[in-house]
Amino acid sequence: MAEALRVALAGLGTVGSGVIRVLEANRALIERRAGRAIEVVAVSARDRTKDRGVDISRFEWIDDTVALADVGADVVVELVGGADGPALALARATLGRGKAFVTANKAMLAHHGLELAEAAEKAGVPLKFEAAVAGGIPVIKGLREGAAANEIARVQGILNGTCNFILSKMEAEGRDFGDVLAEAQALGYAEADPSFDIDGVDAAHKLSILASLSFGTRPAFDDVAIRGIRQILAGDIAEAAALGYRIRLIGQAELGQGGLFQRVQPQLVPQDHPLAHVTGSTNAVVAEGNFVGRLLFQGAGAGDGPTASAVIADLIDIARGEAGPPFAMPVTALADAGPADTGARRGRFYLRFMVADRVGVLAEIAAAMRDAGVSIESLIQRGANPDGSALVAIVTHEAPESAIAAALERLRGSQSLVGEPMWMPILA
Known part of the structure; x- marks a missing residue:
């Protein structure tokens, strides 16, 4: 030997x-x-x-x-x-x-x-x-070697166990983000300073590596659009469930003629999608090859043994x-693809507003959406909170992201809004 x-x-x-x-x-x-x-x-x-x-x-x-x-x-x-x-x-x-x-x-x-x-x-x-x-999870080897004969259309996944633990705990128990984060810290699932995890940076590091392996492009972490889970409310989790979705922090990358799209952001995931059923601190990656089809890699994303x-x-x-x-x-x-224009991406979106519970608020929001060219599929207002605010949840028809941004810009500074609006793509 x-x-x-x-x-x-x-x-x-x-x-x-x-x-x-x-x-x-x-x-x-x-x-x-x-x-x-x-x-x-x-x-x-x-x-x-x-x-x-x-x-x-x-x-x-x-x-x-x-x-x-x-x-x-x-x-x-x-x-x-x-x-x-x-x-x-x-x-x-x-x-x-x-x-x-x-x-x-x-x-x-x-x-x-x-x-x-x-x-x-x-x-x-x-x-x-x-x-x-x-x-x-042997996802690096799987993409680099096992799927080497395939052109990968997209890669997406749940890449941070801390965020997934928090979101699935909120989902199961109806609790708000801050409360569950404190529990995650007490259990050792989250650091004393959890920013690296909950703000999406850890997942973005991993996504940039997966994108390079999947598409044959140079690693481009600086081009990853990143948004974490701090703004997620228990009300968002409940609304998503009522609509047939679950909220997960998703890292997603695609290569197209317009460049390399890379994003880490909370998304509404359909309940029949494999990523919707990933709970706790588990990680999962879905890659789609042109001959091998959909590949799912799932398992323990951290810990000494794994x-x-x-x-x-x-x-x-x-x-x-x-x-x-x-x-x-x-x-x-390795190709230098350059970043894709996210504003040109089309899809359906979930938007949540905390608003003053008074006459005319819904009309103001609907007008901003109309003026930006966004068609509303459904609009729901939930009853007033103790502070006098109410939750308004909107699901849009398909629209470009630039139109969503334009609608939110029209509402910037509105006296009807309490706090910043929250928007999330609906994973297709």
């Missing part, structure tokens, strides 16, 4: 410790599948004394994370996180020294993936990142000698 694959591991948090545990628990199986042993030889983290539930005394300890690139290892695994800083410095150093690199760092890939892919190709070494999107499993799957590929372009084709073949 070939010599063991020697691994240097940066980061000993939940996932890093999980990698060590999985390698130990499934050592014999992993060795059979990889064709040789996979052994951690060096580690680096911020605190050497912390009890992580695994024995790290047998590994060489490196205080300077970036120096892991220089130890006697064949591959470096980065689980530190962050778009820049030590993670990026370690990636550059590792690839620059001609060593394989494995990461779960979606932020770094979204911002610097093209640079790192060029470095990996120049050095002739693997750059792998299965764990960067959707935890233990994410560590994805990291080790990459290590097994490297141990077997399996490589290939990080983004499914050489960097020189």
Whole structure:
């Protein structure tokens, strides 16, 4: 049997410790599948004394994370996180020294993936990142390899477990966003500062990676339109259910003649769509190929076991000698598509207004919609709240997004509105 694959591991948090545990628990199986042993030889983290539930005394300890690139290892695994800083410095150093690199760092890939892919190709070494999107779900491998013969028409998915936990909890219990967010933080599903998750940035990082793999385009995180779930009310959840929909934070990308469309935004999802049935912290991705049809990838999107499993799957590929372009084709073949004009996109929309409960409000809203060229399919007003406001929910016929924006602009500053209106596409 070939010599063991020697691994240097940066980061000993939940996932890093999980990698060590999985390698130990499934050592014999992993060795059979990889064709040789996979052994951690060096580690680096911020605190050497912390009890992580695994024995790290047998590994060489490196205080300077970036120096892991220089130890006697064949591959470096980065689980530190962050778009820049030590993670990026370690990636550059590792690839620059001609060593394989494995990461779960979606932020770094979204911002610097093209640079790192060029470095990996120049050095002739693997750059792998299965764990960067959707935890233990093999969606990267599925798109890069399993669907390689297909032209992908679109990719869409639930890419953040924290948001999906909050929305499905609101749906099941009729509670408002702030209340459920506090519970999610108490349970450890949400960070003390949850902005990265609930404002859609985490999902946007992942979407930019999926879009590149799906369409053969350069990663373009800066072109992702992002809106999170802070504005969702229990009333929105109830109205969506009454209309036959469920609200989910959807990452969606399509490539057309007008450019690359990428968006993360809450949407109304029809109850017969597979993404409508994804609850809790589960992630799911739907891709549509021109010959393979609809593909659904679903499973645990985070956690030590699932994410560590994805990291080790990459290590097994490297141990077997399996490589290939990080983004499914050489960097020189990746297209620079440019962002699509979202205003030209047509669809049906849900709009919600909190309004003063008085005569003439509905007529004012209807007039703004009419003047913008938006046809109303249904309009519902729910009874007054204790503060004197009422909820008005509208579903439109098909219209361009630019018309929706124009209608909302006509209502800007109206004394009839209480707070900002909320609008969501209806997923087709």
